[in-house]
Amino acid sequence: MKLQNQHHRTIWVDEQNPEQVCTFDQRLFPFQIEILQLRTLEDAAFAIEDMQVRGAPLIGATAAYGLYLAGLAAVKTSNPSAFMSQAADRLRRTRPTAVDLFHCIQRVVQALQGKDDPNQIVQTALATAQAIADESAEQCRMIGVHGLPLIEAIAARKPGQVINVLTHCNAGWLACIDHGTATAPIYAAHDLGLPIHVWVDETRPRNQGGKITAFELLEHGVPHTIITDNAGGHLMQHGLVDLVIVGTDRTTRQGDAANKIGTYLKALAAKDNGVPFYVALPSSTLDLNIRDGVKEIPIETRSEDEVKYVWGWKDGQIQQVLTTPAASPAANYGFDVTPARLITGLITERGVCAASEEGILGLGF
Amino acid sequence: MKLQNQHHRTIWVDEQNPEQVCTFDQRLFPFQIEILQLRTLEDAAFAIEDMQVRGAPLIGATAAYGLYLAGLAAVKTSNPSAFMSQAADRLRRTRPTAVDLFHCIQRVVQALQGKDDPNQIVQTALATAQAIADESAEQCRMIGVHGLPLIEAIAARKPGQVINVLTHCNAGWLACIDHGTATAPIYAAHDLGLPIHVWVDETRPRNQGGKITAFELLEHGVPHTIITDNAGGHLMQHGLVDLVIVGTDRTTRQGDAANKIGTYLKALAAKDNGVPFYVALPSSTLDLNIRDGVKEIPIETRSEDEVKYVWGWKDGQIQQVLTTPAASPAANYGFDVTPARLITGLITERGVCAASEEGILGLGF
Numbered sequence: 001m002k003l004q005n006q007h008h009r010t011i012w013v014d015e016q017n018p019e020q021v022c023t024f025d026q027r028l029f030p031f032q033i034e035i036l037q038l039r040t041l042e043d044a045a046f047a048i049e050d051m052q053v054r055g056a057p058l059i060g061a062t063a064a065y066g067l068y069l070a071g072l073a074a075v076k077t078s079n080p081s082a083f084m085s086q087a088a089d090r091l092r093r094t095r096p097t098a099v100d101l102f103h104c105i106q107r108v109v110q111a112l113q114g115k116d117d118p119n120q121i122v123q124t125a126l127a128t129a130q131a132i133a134d135e136s137a138e139q140c141r142m143i144g145v146h147g148l149p150l151i152e153a154i155a156a157r158k159p160g161q162v163i164n165v166l167t168h169c170n171a172g173w174l175a176c177i178d179h180g181t182a183t184a185p186i187y188a189a190h191d192l193g194l195p196i197h198v199w200v201d202e203t204r205p206r207n208q209g210g211k212i213t214a215f216e217l218l219e220h221g222v223p224h225t226i227i228t229d230n231a232g233g234h235l236m237q238h239g240l241v242d243l244v245i246v247g248t249d250r251t252t253r254q255g256d257a258a259n260k261i262g263t264y265l266k267a268l269a270a271k272d273n274g275v276p277f278y279v280a281l282p283s284s285t286l287d288l289n290i291r292d293g294v295k296e297i298p299i300e301t302r303s304e305d306e307v308k309y310v311w312g313w314k315d316g317q318i319q320q321v322l323t324t325p326a327a328s329p330a331a332n333y334g335f336d337v338t339p340a341r342l343i344t345g346l347i348t349e350r351g352v353c354a355a356s357e358e359g360i361l362g363l364g365f
Numbered sequence: 366m367k368l369q370n371q372h373h374r375t376i377w378v379d380e381q382n383p384e385q386v387c388t389f390d391q392r393l394f395p396f397q398i399e400i401l402q403l404r405t406l407e408d409a410a411f412a413i414e415d416m417q418v419r420g421a422p423l424i425g426a427t428a429a430y431g432l433y434l435a436g437l438a439a440v441k442t443s444n445p446s447a448f449m450s451q452a453a454d455r456l457r458r459t460r461p462t463a464v465d466l467f468h469c470i471q472r473v474v475q476a477l478q479g480k481d482d483p484n485q486i487v488q489t490a491l492a493t494a495q496a497i498a499d500e501s502a503e504q505c506r507m508i509g510v511h512g513l514p515l516i517e518a519i520a521a522r523k524p525g526q527v528i529n530v531l532t533h534c535n536a537g538w539l540a541c542i543d544h545g546t547a548t549a550p551i552y553a554a555h556d557l558g559l560p561i562h563v564w565v566d567e568t569r570p571r572n573q574g575g576k577i578t579a580f581e582l583l584e585h586g587v588p589h590t591i592i593t594d595n596a597g598g599h600l601m602q603h604g605l606v607d608l609v610i611v612g613t614d615r616t617t618r619q620g621d622a623a624n625k626i627g628t629y630l631k632a633l634a635a636k637d638n639g640v641p642f643y644v645a646l647p648s649s650t651l652d653l654n655i656r657d658g659v660k661e662i663p664i665e666t667r668s669e670d671e672v673k674y675v676w677g678w679k680d681g682q683i684q685q686v687l688t689t690p691a692a693s694p695a696a697n698y699g700f701d702v703t704p705a706r707l708i709t710g711l712i713t714e715r716g717v718c719a720a721s722e723e724g725i726l727g728l729g730f
Contacts, residue, residue, distance in 0.1 A: 268598065
C-alpha cells in the first residue's frame with residue numbers, strides 16, 4: 001500500500017544493497033516515518049524484541065529475513081550450519097508467544113536442512129523469506145478480492161453515496177506485508193474508486209486504531225475519521241455504519257473470534273442495528289481444535305500501566321502522561337471473544353463463509 | 366463523601382470566614398487537591414466558565430452561591446436590586462446550555478423578588494443557595510437509599526463474596542453536592558460494610574471515569590479497578606459484573622436514557638449476559654415531553670481535539686500529548702441514548718421503577 005505516495009511493503013530487500021533488509025520503525029508511527037536498515041541477525045532480532053516491527057505476519061517475515069542476514073554472516077564461519085541453528089534459536093527467543101514467528105523460523109530451518117554450501121544457505125534462506133512474504137501478501141490480497149463484493153453490494157444499494165465501514169484496532173497492511181486483513185477489502189474498494197469512508201476506533205489502551213490504522217489509511221489516501229471506542233454504537237443507531245470489518249487473532253471451529261478487546265461490544269451494536277459484521281482472517285489464525293471461544297480461549301492480561309498512562313507526541317518526541325490517580329489499580333485485558341452468533345461471515349483467502357463449523361469446513365479448511 | 370479522610374461536600378460556606386465560599390478546583394483532579402476560595406461573583410462565574418467546577422448540580426449550586434457573594438457586594442451599592450439582576454445575567458452567560466444552572470439562578474432571583482433591604486438580600490440568597498445544595502444532596506442520598514436494596518439482594522445471593530458493580534463516566538458526588546447519582550447506592554453499600562468493588566470505565570475522550578470516578582472512590586476508600594471502555598463486555602461474559610449503574614443527562618417519558626457516549630454499548634453487553642442494568646437519576650433530569658430518545662434527543666458533538674489529544678500528569682503538571690496522525694480527522698459525539706428495552710430499572714429519589722411511561726408516572730412524576 002502507499003506510504004509517502006510510494007507503494008511499499010512493510011519489509012523488503014534493499015535494492016541498492018541486497019545484503020540489507022529494510023523495514024519501518026513502527027514505534028514512531030504515526031509521528032515519524034523512519035526506515036530501519038537491518039544488516040545483521042541481531043538487528044532483526046532486536047527489531048522484533050523492541051517492537052520496531054509488529055503484527056504476527058510481519059514479525060514472522062522479519063525473523064525469516066533475519067535468517068537470511070544470518071546466512072550472510074554464516075558464510076564467513078567455519079561451521080555455517082551450526083551458526084544458522086544458533087541464529088534460529090536466537091530469533092525464537094525474541095517473542096516467546098508468537099506462533100507465526102515459530103512457524104516462519106521453522107520453515108526456513110527446514111528449507112536449510114541438508115544444505116552445507118554457504119552460498120546455498122544464503123540463497124535458500126532468502127528465497128524462503130521472500131516466499132513467506134509473498135504468500136502472506138497474496139493471502140491478504142485474496143481477502144480483499146473476496147471481501148470486495150460485500151462493499152460493492154452496499155455501493156449498488158446507495159449509488160454515489162459514501163459507504164461507511166467501521167473497524168477496530170489495526171488489522172491493516174502495517175501489521176502484515178501488504179493489504180492487511182480487515183483493511184484488504186477497504187483498500188480494494190478504494191482503489192476501484194468506490195466512495196469508501198472508514199470509522200477508525202482508536203482502540204484503547206494501546207491506540208493501534210488511532211495511531212496505526214488512521215496513519216495507514218491517511219497515507220494511502222482513504223477517507224477516515226477517528227472515533228473513541230465508545231462511539232460506534234451511537235453511529236450504528238443513526239445509520240452511519242454500513243458494514244463492520246475487523247481482524248482476529250484466533251477463530252474457533254464454531255466461528256467464535258478472539259480479537260482486540262472491545263470487538264465484542266461492536267458486534268453487539270451491529271447485531272442490535274442490523275449492520276453486517278464481518279471478521280477477516282488468513283486461515284493460519286483458524287484453530288480447529290477448539291469450539292467455544294468464550295470458554296476456551298485464554299485472554300492475555302497485560303500491564304496496568306498501558307491503561308493508566310497514554311503515550312503520544314509532544315515537543316518532537318514520544319512522551320507519556322498519567323491519566324488516572326497514581327494509586328488506583330487498573331486491569332488490562334488484551335482481547336475478547338465475539339461469539340459466532342454475532343458474526344455475519346468470515347472473509348478468508350479462500351472466500352467468504354458463515355461463522356460456523358459448516359461454513360469453515362465448507363471452504364476446505 | 367470523604368476526601369483526604371474528611372467528610373466534604375463539593376461546595377460550602379467557609380466556617381472561618383462566612384463571606385467566602387469554598388469548592389475544589391476540579392481541573393486538577395485526580396492529580397492535585399486544591400480548595401478554591403470564592404470571594405466574589407466574578408470568582409463564582411469564572412469557576413463555572415473555566416470548569417473549575419463541573420456537573421450540573423454543582424454548577425447550579427455554584428451559581429446560587431455566586432448570587433450570595435454578589436449580595437455581599439450589593440450591600441455596598443446604591444441600587445442592590447439592580448446589582449443583583451446584573452449578577453444573575455452574568456452567571457447565566459457562563460455555560461449557555463446548562464439547564465440546571467438557569468433553574469438555580471431563577472430560584473434565587475425569585476426568592477429575592479420584592480426584597481430591597483441589603484441584609485435581607487444577603488440572607489435570602491444564602492438561604493436559597495443552602496437550600497439548593499441541601500435538596501440536591503438529599504435527592505442523591507435518597508437515590509442511595511432506594512438503590513441499596515439492589516446491591517443487598519446480590520450480597521444475599523453470594524454471601525461474603527465481592528459484589529462487582531460497573532459504572533461509566535462520572536455520576537459521582539464530585540459532580541453533585543454529595544453522594545452522587547450512580548455512586549449513591551455504591552457508597553451506601555460500602556458504608557454499610559458490604560464488600561463492593563467497582564469497575565470504572567475510563568470513559569474516553571475526557572476520561573471522567575479514570576480521572577474523577579476513580580479519584581472519588583479512592584478517596585472514600587471504595588475498592589475499584591479502572592478499565593478501558595472496551596473491557597466491560599469481556600468482564601460480563603465471564604461473570605465478573607453483578608450490576609451496572611450509570612447516570613443520565615436526560616431520560617424520556619418512555620424511559621430511554623441519554624448518557625455519556627458508550628453507555629449504550631455497556632447496556633447491550635449487560636442484556637446479552639443477563640446482568641442488571643440500572644440508570645440512577647434525580648427527577649430533574651426527566652424530560653416527560655419526549656418519548657423516543659434515539660430519535661428526539663439531540664447529541665452534542667464536541668471538539669475533535671478531545672479525541673486526538675489526551676491530557677494527563679507529567680513532571681508535576683498537566684500536559685497533553687497527540688495520540689493520532691496530526692492530519693487525520695476525528696469525530697467527538699458526547700452522548701448516546703440507551704433504549705428503555707435495555708434498562709432493567711430507573712433509580713430515582715422516590716424509588717426504583719421500570720424504564721417505561723407506566724413506571725415513571727407510577728412514581729408520581
